[in-house]
Amino acid sequence: MITEAIQERETYLNASYGIKSWLLTKDHKRIGLLYLHTITFFFFLGGIFATLIRLQLLTPKGGLVSADTYAKLFTLHGVIMIFFFLIPSIPATLGNFFLPLMIGAKDLAFPRINLLSWYLLVIGGCFAMYAMLAGGVDTGWTFYVPYSTNYSNTYVIATGLGIFIAGFSSILTGLNFIVTVHRMRAPGMTWFRLPLFVWANYATALIQVLGTPVIAVTLILLIGERSLHIGIFDPARGGDPVLFQHLFWFYSHPAVYIMILPALGIMSELVSVFSKKPVFGYKVVAFSSVAIAVLGFLVWGHHMFVSGQSVYAGLVFSFLSYFVAIPSAIKVFNWTATLHKGSISYATPMLYAFGFIGLFTVGGLTGLFVACLGVDVHVHDTYFVVAHFHYIMVGGTIMAYLGGLHYWWPKISGRMYPEGWAKLSALVIYLGFNLTFFPQFILGYLGMPRRYWNYPDEFQVLHVMSTAGASVLAVGYLMPLIYFMWSLRYGPIAGPNPWGATGLEWRTSSPPPAHNFDVTPIVTTDAYDYAALAAMEEAKVV
Amino acid sequence: MSSHTELPELQEQFETPTQQKEASTLGMWIFLVTEVMFFGGLFLAYTIYRRQFAGAFGLASNTLNVVIGAANTAVLICSSFTMVMAVRAAQIGSRKALIVFLILTILFGGVFLGVKAYEWNEKFAEHHVPGPTFHLEGTTAQGPAQLFFSLYFTMTGLHALHMIVGEGLMLFLLWKAYAGKYSPSYYTPVDIGGLYWHFVDIIWIFLFPLLYLIARHQH
Numbered sequence: 001m002i003t004e005a006i007q008e009r010e011t012y013l014n015a016s017y018g019i020k021s022w023l024l025t026k027d028h029k030r031i032g033l034l035y036l037h038t039i040t041f042f043f044f045l046g047g048i049f050a051t052l053i054r055l056q057l058l059t060p061k062g063g064l065v066s067a068d069t070y071a072k073l074f075t076l077h078g079v080i081m082i083f084f085f086l087i088p089s090i091p092a093t094l095g096n097f098f099l100p101l102m103i104g105a106k107d108l109a110f111p112r113i114n115l116l117s118w119y120l121l122v123i124g125g126c127f128a129m130y131a132m133l134a135g136g137v138d139t140g141w142t143f144y145v146p147y148s149t150n151y152s153n154t155y156v157i158a159t160g161l162g163i164f165i166a167g168f169s170s171i172l173t174g175l176n177f178i179v180t181v182h183r184m185r186a187p188g189m190t191w192f193r194l195p196l197f198v199w200a201n202y203a204t205a206l207i208q209v210l211g212t213p214v215i216a217v218t219l220i221l222l223i224g225e226r227s228l229h230i231g232i233f234d235p236a237r238g239g240d241p242v243l244f245q246h247l248f249w250f251y252s253h254p255a256v257y258i259m260i261l262p263a264l265g266i267m268s269e270l271v272s273v274f275s276k277k278p279v280f281g282y283k284v285v286a287f288s289s290v291a292i293a294v295l296g297f298l299v300w301g302h303h304m305f306v307s308g309q310s311v312y313a314g315l316v317f318s319f320l321s322y323f324v325a326i327p328s329a330i331k332v333f334n335w336t337a338t339l340h341k342g343s344i345s346y347a348t349p350m351l352y353a354f355g356f357i358g359l360f361t362v363g364g365l366t367g368l369f370v371a372c373l374g375v376d377v378h379v380h381d382t383y384f385v386v387a388h389f390h391y392i393m394v395g396g397t398i399m400a401y402l403g404g405l406h407y408w409w410p411k412i413s414g415r416m417y418p419e420g421w422a423k424l425s426a427l428v429i430y431l432g433f434n435l436t437f438f439p440q441f442i443l444g445y446l447g448m449p450r451r452y453w454n455y456p457d458e459f460q461v462l463h464v465m466s467t468a469g470a471s472v473l474a475v476g477y478l479m480p481l482i483y484f485m486w487s488l489r490y491g492p493i494a495g496p497n498p499w500g501a502t503g504l505e506w507r508t509s510s511p512p513p514a515h516n517f518d519v520t521p522i523v524t525t526d527a528y529d530y531a532a533l534a535a536m537e538e539a540k541v542v
Numbered sequence: 543m544s545s546h547t548e549l550p551e552l553q554e555q556f557e558t559p560t561q562q563k564e565a566s567t568l569g570m571w572i573f574l575v576t577e578v579m580f581f582g583g584l585f586l587a588y589t590i591y592r593r594q595f596a597g598a599f600g601l602a603s604n605t606l607n608v609v610i611g612a613a614n615t616a617v618l619i620c621s622s623f624t625m626v627m628a629v630r631a632a633q634i635g636s637r638k639a640l641i642v643f644l645i646l647t648i649l650f651g652g653v654f655l656g657v658k659a660y661e662w663n664e665k666f667a668e669h670h671v672p673g674p675t676f677h678l679e680g681t682t683a684q685g686p687a688q689l690f691f692s693l694y695f696t697m698t699g700l701h702a703l704h705m706i707v708g709e710g711l712m713l714f715l716l717w718k719a720y721a722g723k724y725s726p727s728y729y730t731p732v733d734i735g736g737l738y739w740h741f742v743d744i745i746w747i748f749l750f751p752l753l754y755l756i757a758r759h760q761h
Contacts, residue, residue, distance in 0.1 A: 107555035109565040175572045183565040184555070209572055213580035221587070221696070230672060230692035232587055237672075237685035238595055247583055515554075 026111035032097030049077035070453035071138035078141030090262035101505035104186025124166030131155035174208030188523035200265025215251035249300035263400030274350035275342025278528035288327035321371035352403030363391030384444025410494030429476035435469025595686035600757030602690035621650030632729035
């Protein structure tokens with residue numbers, strides 16, 4: 001009977017039918033789902049490359065693929081995962097779907113540009129996949145010159161164009177979010193009543209808008225250098241290869257914050273809802289997102305400590321890199337303070353959130369190791385660095401992304417996922433992740449360089465542990481894929497607000513109607529005001 | 543509710559025409575910020591190499607035709623003036639003036655692009671295009687001199703590309719203006735099209751002295 005009632009009600013899912021109604025949709029919720037499918041595809045594609053890498057490294061002499069192929073594997077793994085999964089991941093799916101709902105808007109400010117941004121990601125992805133099928137690319141995801149311009153005999157230009165086009169997707173998403181937050185908030189939704197997920201996406205959008213154009217022009221210069229030999233990065237004409245590294249990292253370091261800031265935003269939502277307490281120090285947490293976005297632009301030189309940059313520049317970049325630890329730590333401490341004396345529930349999203357705190361803390365603290373000039377000379381370009389950034393980008397971003405996906409799944413689909421399996425997946429992913437990447441810290445510290453296809457015998461035990469962990473991790477990632485699809489048909493029906501959360505997205509039905517709210521909400525309380533929510537529920541019953 | 547809300551131009555995600563106009567304008571400003579960052583990378587490369595190779599850059603710069611460059615700058619400034627007049631015409635609801643000023647803007651833009659093409663062609667004839675046949679008289683620093691022309695072609699090329707996009711935008715505005723779509727209560731596209739056009743002009747205002755004028759005092 002409940003099912004029938006749901007089928008009768010008009011939602012964004014049944015407002016219209018057919019492939020055209022999806023491919024030409026202007027609804028931010030549908031575009032969010034288009035993104036969800038696209039990045040899930042790229043995630044598993046990048047995962048296949050990771051699987052092959054780990055299989056190759058199972059034995060010291062490898063034997064599965066040649067050295068050339070191995071170089072292509074880690075390059076494609078990096079390119080696909082960074083530019084086509086991690087950067088769009090949270091903003092373009094969950095951000096797209098929930099940002100307008102959370103501020104009480106009917107849609108983003110520019111729905112057609114929103115759809116265009118999805119097409120740009122797909123077209124960029126097609127270029128990257130063409131490069132992959134035509135013979136791959138072997139420069140590493142960093143495309144350092146002069147190898148990428150003068151020596152590599154692979155598909156650098158096609159891959160570069162793919163990233164260039166996908167970059168515009170990211171720019172347009174950021175632009176849309178900034179305008180939406182400024183101009184589309186519901187009556188009463190002041191800046192300091194915004195949910196922290198919105199603040200985090202706003203800060204992310206600032207980086208997308210300010211940073212991405214720089215990688216765009218850098219890629220144009222790279223393509224110009226490779227195809228026309230314009231000389232900008234060529235020492236034979238007085239050009240400077242290190243200029244490429246400066247331009248590249250001016251975007252690509254802040255890009256790390258494009259990946260992690262939205263994850264930090266999800267964390268604030270989860271920690272508050274599942275301990276039923278307002279986030280401790282709301283304003284400080286909000287401003288720490290902006291602080292991370294700003295500081296993120298001032299630390300790119302810490303990727304170049306051994307690239308011949310001056311010692312003074314190195315010192316300044318090292319010092320500024322330490323500074324990023326402050327707003328990051330503020331967030332972790334404030335989440336902990338939020339948990340204190342909270343009414344904590346161990347639902348699946350919260351398990352992912354706990355996993356995030358553990359992994360993000362390890363990733364962040366090892367970030368201090370590599371930000372330190374002396375230590376970095378020792379661990380630069382080793383597995384220590386590989387482990388560090390996987391703890392942030394995989395352990396951090398993907399844990400929060402999955403936590404957010406579980407948390408908002410009832411709103412997206414109108415159904416609950418199977419709680420037991422979901423809890424198991426959180427556990428499997430956490431254990432698998434640590435087994436994969438913790439040994440890599442030790443490997444790197446002992447001197448195993450990154451990007452090598454074979455290694456001395458004494459490293460094998462640690463590599464076997466890492467490969468075993470990767471197998472566990474793969475199972476963990478496949479589980480949500482399966483049970484989310486299962487839940488679409490068989491999951492229990494979710495009410496409008498299954499978690500007792502305060503956000504506006506929970507005040508509309510699950511799944512929401514095409515225009516989000518039947519009546520534009522008027523906001524009278526702060527975010528995370530559980531007392532006001534309880535009073536409102538009571539008033540409804542009376 | 544004012545009668546404005548019944549205008550067909552109000553998209554469904556907005557509550558009021560004011561909100562819609564403010565959102566569109568802010569969107570264009572943010573887009574222009576991304577453009578500043580985009581050209582910023584090129585200006586950075588220019589600054590570094592000009593400081594490093596001041597002599598070769600000066601010599602190479604002096605081979606550019608400053609008279610034609612200055613005349614072209616004047617043409618572009620005229621186009622910005624007609625653009626302002628077009629926005630004004632839209633504001634006061636004069637359809638005829640709007641059409642005339644848009645056509646003038648398109649013509650000035652076209653003249654600029656034509657002159658630019660002529661200048662590029664000259665560079666090819668003079669062997670000033672970076673590559674195996676490159677030769678610049680009076681210096682042994684052929685490498686850095688090529689660097690100057692690489693930057694010249696990249697920067698003026700990307701600027702010209704933006705001009706071509708701008709011409710497309712103007713044609714679109716002209717088509718809509720001809721169809722009578724704009725009125726004093728709705729002319730946002732003309733307004734933000736103007737913002738874009740002026741921005742592309744400003745890029746040129748920086749490019750002209752940096753490329754043409756850096757070493758003229760030596761003569």
